[in-house]
Amino acid sequence: MRTNRGLTCAAIAIAGLLSVSSITRAALVNQDTGEGYIPTVDEQGNLEDPPSWVPQVDGSQTTAFQPEIVVDEDYCWSAEEEWLHDDDATLVYQAMRDPGTRDQLFSTIEGWLQSQIAAQQDQLDDNVTLGTASLTSLACPSSTYTYFDCLQDGINWSICKRLYPMQEVPAHAEVTVSLPASGPAGTHGTITFEGGLRYRETTTQFGGNTRLGCFVLADVTVTGFTGLQSVVETKARQLFDANDELCFTAP
Numbered sequence: 001m002r003t004n005r006g007l008t009c010a011a012i013a014i015a016g017l018l019s020v021s022s023i024t025r026a027a028l029v030n031q032d033t034g035e036g037y038i039p040t041v042d043e044q045g046n047l048e049d050p051p052s053w054v055p056q057v058d059g060s061q062t063t064a065f066q067p068e069i070v071v072d073e074d075y076c077w078s079a080e081e082e083w084l085h086d087d088d089a090t091l092v093y094q095a096m097r098d099p100g101t102r103d104q105l106f107s108t109i110e111g112w113l114q115s116q117i118a119a120q121q122d123q124l125d126d127n128v129t130l131g132t133a134s135l136t137s138l139a140c141p142s143s144t145y146t147y148f149d150c151l152q153d154g155i156n157w158s159i160c161k162r163l164y165p166m167q168e169v170p171a172h173a174e175v176t177v178s179l180p181a182s183g184p185a186g187t188h189g190t191i192t193f194e195g196g197l198r199y200r201e202t203t204t205q206f207g208g209n210t211r212l213g214c215f216v217l218a219d220v221t222v223t224g225f226t227g228l229q230s231v232v233e234t235k236a237r238q239l240f241d242a243n244d245e246l247c248f249t250a251p
Contacts, residue, residue, distance in 0.1 A: 028054055070209060071201035075173035076140035078199035082211070083108055083251060093140040093171035109197070110135035112213065112251035113177060120239075131180030136192075142171040173197040175215065183232070189224020191236050193217060199250065211250040218244075 028037045030053050040048045076093035080086065083105060088095070096102040110133075117133045124130070143165055150160030173196040182188040195218040201209040217240050222229045240246045 065205040067202040067204065067210070069200060069202050071199065073199050074171075075175075075197035075199060076171040080105070082199050083213075093142070096140055106135065106138050108251055109138060109213075112248070113215075116248040117179065127184045129182045131182075133177055133179045135175070136178050137174065137176040138197075139174045140171040141169075141174055143169040177215070181232075183225060183228065187225050187228055189222060189229075189232070191232065192221040192223070193236070194219045194221070195244075198245075200247065212247045213250040214245045214247040215240075216243075216245050 029035070030037075030051075035051070035053075037051055037054055039050070042048060076091070076096075078092055080088045080090045080092055080095040080101065083092070084101075092105065096105060113135060114133050117130060121130050145164055146168060147160045147164045147166050150164045151157060175193075175195055175197045177193045179191045179193070180188070181191060193215070196216040198214045198216060200212040200214055202212065204210055217237070220233050220236050222233045222236070225232045
C-alpha cells in the first residue's frame with residue numbers, strides 16, 4: 001500500500017537533516033535496533049510506507065488553530081496610538097477632548113470603515129451595489145451624575161428617573177455608520193448601523209498578533225428599499241457574527 005506525503009509529518013519535517021554516513025544520514029533512528037529511516041517516494045511522488053516504528057500522524061486528532069484574544073478594549077479605553085500610530089498612549093476618551101485629535105480620529109476611522117466596507121462589494125450579488133459609507137457619529141459619552149444625585153439636588157423623582165442612570169456610566173463608544181445601497185429592480189435606500197467599537201488583538205498560529213477593529217451592532221435602521229425593508233434589514237444583520245460583531249484589520 002502507498003501513502004500520501006502527509007502521512008508521516010515527523011519524518012518529512014526532519015528529512016532535511018540528512019548527513020553523510022549510512023546511519024547518520026537517517027532522518028529517524030530506532031533507538032532499540034539502530035535501524036535508520038529516510039523517507040522515500042515512488043515515481044508518482046507518493047511517500048513509501050515507513051517501518052512500523054516510525055511515528056504516524058492521526059489526522060482525525062488534529063485540530064484547527066483557534067486564535068486567543070490577548071487585548072479586548074472598548075474604543076474609548078484603547079490607546080490613541082492604536083488608531084493613529086503616533087506613539088501617544090493617551091486613552092481615546094481623554095484624547096478626544098482635544099478638537100484636533102478628535103477630528104483626526106474621526107477622519108481615520110471613517111476612511112478605514114469606508115475602505116473595509118467597499119471591499120465587501122465582491123462578496124455581494126451583481127444586482128447589489130454599495131455606496132460610500134459615512135461615519136455620522138463617533139463619541140465617548142459617560143455619566144457621573146446619577147438618579148440619586150438628581151434626588152439629592154431636590155429634583156422630582158420622575159424627572160430624575162427619566163433623565164439619569166441609576167449608577168455611573170463609564171466612557172463607552174457610540175458609533176453610527178450610514179451606508180447607501182441599491183438592490184434589485186432599481187430599489188435603493190440607506191442602511192444605518194448603530195453600535196459600539198472595540199480594539200482587539202488575537203494570536204496567530206505563527207506567534208504574532210492580529211490587530212482588529214470590531215464594530216459591535218446595537219441596531220439597524222433601513223430607509224427606502226420600498227417593499228424590501230425587512231429583507232434588507234435581515235441581510236444587513238447577517239453580516240455580523242453570533243456576537244453581533246463585524247471585525248476588520250485595524251487601521
